Amino acid sequence: MINETEIANNNDDFTRRRFIYKLSAAVGAGLIMTSPLMSSAASFIKVNGDYTVQQIIDLFIKDVPGGALKETVDTLKAGDPNMKVTGIVTTMFATIPVIRSAADLGFNFIIAHEPTFYNHTDDTQWLQDDDVYQYKEMLLKDNKIAIWRNHDYIHRMVPDGVTSGVLAQLEWQKYSDKTMPNVLTLQPSYLKEVIAHLKLKLNLEKVRYVGDPNQVIKHALFIPGAAGGRMQIGAISKYKPDLLIVGEISEWETAEYVRDARAKGDRVSLIVLGHIASEEAGSVFMLNWLKQKVPGIKVTHIPCGNSLSFM
Template sequence: MNNKPAPLNYPAIKRRKFFVNTAKATGVLLLAPLVNKASNFIAVDESFTVGQVMDMFIKQVPGGALNNTVDTLKSGNRDIKITGIVTAMFATIEVIRKAIDLGANFIIAHEPTFYNHADDTKWLENDEVYKYKANLLKEHNIAVWRNHDYIHRLVPDGVTDGVLEQLDWKKYADKKIPNIITVPSTSLKDLIVYLKIKMGIQMVRYIGDPAQSCSRLLLIPGAAGEETHINGINHVKPDVLIIGELHEWETAEYVRDARAKGDKIALVVLGHIASEDAGSEFMMNWVKKNVPGIKVTRVKPGNSLSFM
């Protein structure tokens, strides 16, 4: 799946500040001169539609709306009035059922809903799993929006920001390129143990000497691809490249050859879901900040694969 985040070399800019005006009852009706004695106060409509929330997020992304993007609605429509929001890595059937239980009708997912990058469903028209899932969403009038390209284009990248928060590494991250992290020197083994504990991972795959010292790290969540991985190694010169997912015949073989050449480089493969799931926490916090009055819940789909 061609699932590449934004390049790492964009300049850092300050995150925009957003302010929400809230009315508080103080006992003094400052607006009283504007209100006819016979009239009642008009209740403020704090409801939001799916489209309004999508547009609100996209406005905060440098460059704004994209002409070519996978970040489209996979079910529902823009005019649905939101009763609650669920943020999740995937809109799995279990996540959809949880949204129904919560009374939420808007799921913001980071990855595809229908098993391919573009969510093309023509080839699935007669598939029973697809039909069950699509009908479940339609029956409960649930909108699913994939927020992949846009969240990766935030500055800093929203997924990376969420992962750094999860790992308690924001204080170690480079100010211009947060994917570059300099931690106190530790062994590769202890680094992997730390990653597993903080990210709730049962096992990781790695290349390297468990006893080697590590300090300079390059974190690239998701499946950025071999060019991003290898160019990152060449430009950043990290002790360890930490990624989500790879093709085994590409980045892994490059690292193996680099080590045979004598380079000090290690590789840690977290798994795609584990490496980006914290982006759903970032998204949940964004909703809380920018969409007042709407209940939002992060739901963790967990790993689709088990280890034996």
């Protein structure tokens, strides 16, 4: 690290307005957010005795500002909401290996952050004759496993559960802005040092980047997942960071914008972690929530791993 006074305070108290919500308003109209923040406080209801799948879901929703959503992708993708929970697996994607591992453990409830059936809404009508879909559906039915997607709700936590989980894994909470947790004031470091830190803490083999490895990085934006090119570009345009760290991109959007910005003379770099790497720690956040709220239930986190390999 560059030997310069560290410019950050330990920020345990975050605002009730998420960065992405404020960013979408700042960048402009036309950006559709799947998880806007509601500011009302949530309460926790303790359930005595055994827990059902639906009771676990309801407990989490009670902890989310604004409560239940009328429109959400966070629905039950498989299983019976009234069945007794024997154990819970948290994961990013409920892949076939994750389902098999849950069955081997005797756990019958999987809480996944992303879709189970290859599209955002988990629409399966177009997959009815597909043998991969049929195999996966039968595997779930045979093992009586329920899957609930927790995407919109965990992003509505205050602060955002996914961002909190990733910043904790990176040990970057102290660099996070009080009002916008995704805005980071890092200890000044070279881009190559930031990349090395990300790879170490997130267990990554490689990352993609645009920029000069010897550029000094101080101000960074972290936007996990797949926020889209318009939001990512809008964030660069408004906040003028030294570095944008994202989950995934459309290569013809954000990467090309950063390339042109650098050619123009702007000091901005881009790091693309991959979608799973940028949000995996959110499932660990979910695991820790379960341990705290339902200590009588057996829980574990099973990483789904990256679907892509590197040569």
